[in-house]
Amino acid sequence: MTMTRSPREPVRITLDKQTLTIEATFRYGASCFNLHPASQIAYADLIEAGIRRKWTTSFEVDERLQRALDRFADSRNLPKKNRPDVTRPLQVEVKIYRHSVHGMTYGETVKPAAKPIHIRLSRTTLLPSRVGSPLWRRAWGFFRVFQIEGLGLNWTRKERGIMTMAPYPHVWQVESVAAHEFGHLMGLGDAYGAIYRFYYEAPGTDNYLMRNNRRLSAEELAMVLDAERTNKMQFFPKSFEKKRFKAGLKREIARIKKQVGDTK
């Protein structure tokens, strides 16, 4: 494991005594600069605001987070004196850069990644927002991680997937979903009862970003560090139960029928 990351990689994570900094570079599809009708703010601005709002936070360092921090710092050969002081809260900061194709310059000291993350805006809210890999990467995603979740997103540090946002009518929806999808870009699986989780909600995750788009938790941050260190997507525990799966499927079909009916 090397200490420095290639400047081409779309995300950089750095640690110092008090702060964990995540730097990401985005390249937007043209329609992301359309104005969101209700707020008259560009979708790109809402997406970034949502990510900053939910990811700029601080945590008391519990055992789980401390273990992830130690392993991460070890993998980077970070000297002891530069490691977080775990007796104090750890600050999380997110910096989002726009790729140079958008005409952004950030001055001498800031170097946005050469290889950005692609962000798109879909035309309708019929399909949920998502982070997915290009088709050519999908087939072996499953075999890499042996998870059905790996079918859509074959995540690595270099290939984090493409984020597609649905054009939600409310600002809070765009913002909180963007923050959730950013979690996928950072290598996190879902915690809510999605079909590929057999409608099983990971226990103890009620207020998690990957469950209800609520807020980033210390465990999720620890998983981000693990994903970064191991170069593997981190999944919440799953369990299959026939009864729950059938009931969930029934609910989902009813919901889709209703949604299709509404848009007719």
Ligand SMILES: [Zn+2]
């Ligand atoms: Zn998700």
